[in-house]
Amino acid sequence: MNRVLFTGGGSAGHVVPAFPIIEALLARGVEGSYVGSNSGLEEDLLSDFPLTYRGISAGKLRRYFSLENVIDVFRTLLGICQAVRLLGQLRPDVVFSKGGFVSFPVVAAAWLRHIPVVAHESDLTPGLANRMSLPLCQTLCVNFTDTRPAKFKGRVLHTGTPVRRALLEGNAVRGREFLGIDQTYPVLVVTGGSLGADVLNEAVREVLPELVEKFVVVHICGPGKKVGRDEVNYRQFEYLTTQWGDVLAAADLVVSRAGANTLYELLALRKANLLVPLSRRVSRGDQIENAEYAKSLGYSRVVEEQALTGANLMREVLLLLANLEEIHERLAEFVTPDSVELILAALEDAISRSN
Secondary structure, X not given: OOEEEEEOOOOHHHOHHHHHHHHHHHHOOOEEEEEEEOOOHHHHHOOOOOOEEEEEOOOOOOOOOOOHHHHHHHHHHHHHHHHHHXXXXXXXXXXXXXXXXXXXXXXXXXXXXXXXXXXXXXXXXXXXXXXXXXXXXXXXXXXXXXOOOOOOOOEEEEOOOOOOHHHHOOOHHHHHHHHOOOOOOOEEEEEOOOOOOHHHHHHHHHOHHHHHHHOEEEEEOOOOOOOOOOEOOEEEEOOOOOOHHHHHHHOOEEEEOOOHHHHHHHHHOOOEEEEOOOOOOOOOOHHHHHHHHHHHOXXXXXXXXXXXXXXXXXXXXXXXXXXXXXXXXXXXXXXXXXXXXXXXHHHHHHHHHHO
């Protein structure tokens, strides 16, 4: 394996999980390249890696009627043509696809050029881009053991998702020192992701006086969404980067969305959690499926977004706290395979099968 081409994008969740794989391959002297969108999102996220980056046209894959769908058909066709040319220039031995709308033109181009494709699906059920790509893929790596796409004729491997080193090496003592807190109160981290979540922000602030009597509340509220000042047992941040691993290590409880990558990280780090998944009004329902799956196995508690109030939040985190020992016992059962090595082996195997 001399050259690997990565693709995926449209959101950070389709890029960041590939970081540990990229790091491992580069450390072994493998030449890496990345094909993403022309928007610059993926290129910015990958700026720390010595990769060859190329952008292509990519049409969004919508599940509803829109005149933009007609235009995006032509954008996607253009993207396939561009990807066919780029793959001829970059000459990868294998393509690793992390999904998202930008990945489909690259997977289609790889199929046309007879280059094997290994895809990775983080959600319990595949997203639209991966569903369209699957007939063109040799191998699908999945996050959860129960993910079994219908009619897929290739290999399905349970690999989990590579967890960033910064999270695995997080240190609770450093986290508490960064937050400026002592050991008296349990730490409750509330995060709505990199952009924050208004529904979570409102619920936290509604019952903040009650929460800080029981917890140190670390509130990741999103850019431009801080309100007022920090106070005793309350720390708020627009977002965290280098300190996130340490803060998460210090957390006793976490309230979060239910994106597949975030959920997997919480389970892998054995963090008791309350999930508030995005509703079907603004998503395909993948977070709801992820959350219900984790709940069914006893790993998580769940509150639907439309049902979330300050009172519900307070009740649920107190229940988490009261049942912490039992939850940790269940989380200890969660299997975390060596994702990086399994995916690297899948890439090697795809190459050998195609020769």
